[in-house]
Amino acid sequence: MSTFADVGPDAQFAREIEWMASTGISTGYDQGGKKVYRPLDPVNRDAMAAFLYRLAGTPPYPAPLVSPFTDVPRGSQFYAEICWLADQGISTGYADATYRPLAPVSREAMAAFMYRFARSPWYAAPTSSPFTDVATSSLFYTEICWLSARGISTGWPDRTYRPGLAVARDAMAAFMYRLRSMPSGESTAAVLFDDATDANLTVGFGHPYAAIRGEDHHTIAGSTFETAISVTLFGADARGSSDHPVPIGARRLTATVAHASATSSASVRFEVVDAASGAVVASARVAPGTTAEIAADVSAVTTARLRATAADTGASTARWAAWGRPLFRR
Structure with missing residues (x-):
């Protein structure tokens, strides 16, 4: 039985969304006495911070007294999570010192977040792009190619990545599930190891x-x-x-x-x-x-x-x- 009333067993990414619920990465929303996930809603930048912080295991983190961002005051929703994201170097915010917490996360920014969450692993970006709409000079080209090479995002059948498109909540569940479930033990390419046992x-x-x-x-x-x-x-x-x-x-x-x-x-x-x-x-x-x-x-x-x-x-x-x-x- 699904945790969320709006995600049936045959829904796209139902397994990944259920994993998000079972691990506590997403708690969903309360709506009419039921829990809903709102799979087609875009993921905002504040929610992205919360998702990644929970994926990391909700590490103990003393949130700073002074916010690193002018638009994220103390007491804001996900204040600690956003500050943690900045402290880890996963998000640098914008040049005007804002974080823009309610702005949707674009697919190119999502690639950068996940690449940095993985500790910016060694990766030689290809000289020829795997996507027709991502030039080698594009913002976050390396991060997008890494995401593709690791099977976290496959793009669309027309070989586009659509970097400026907002990431929907169901797709984000799939991306995070794949990030956490990456293979380990390979020796022919850079590989992310998820835990102490895998990485020896x-x-x-x-x-x-x-x-x-x-x-x-x-x-x-x-x-x-x-x-x-x-x-x-x-x-x-x-x-x-x-x-x-x-x-x-x-x-x-x-x-x-x-x-x-x-x-x-x-x-x-x-x-x-x-x-x-x-x-x-x-x-x-x-x-x-x-x-x-x-x-x-x-x-x-x-x-x-x-x-x-x-x-x-x-x-x-x-x-x-x-x-x-x-x-x-x-």
């Missing part, structure tokens, strides 16, 4: 939330093997790590690491560890908003572990985000 990550944390994303791809011609990991954690005791098999014949690992948080006062300590022995091969301390490069000899290492921890004891429990991209070379 181990994580311990002082607060009950961790958003973890990973991707991998191989560059055969250049004799390189590259893997990326992004960890967003809460709390001074937070820590995350990812294991990366060292390719046969690889001698050197170079990891570009970044501390992406603009809200945390805690520095992050990155370490390259021999997963078998636990020995630290190389390390670097990175301050908020900066990057560093770690170089390590991995000729005798079978599995390299890239580990990130909050380096400042007793630091603020504000969110910090760590990002690393290890590159192995022969």
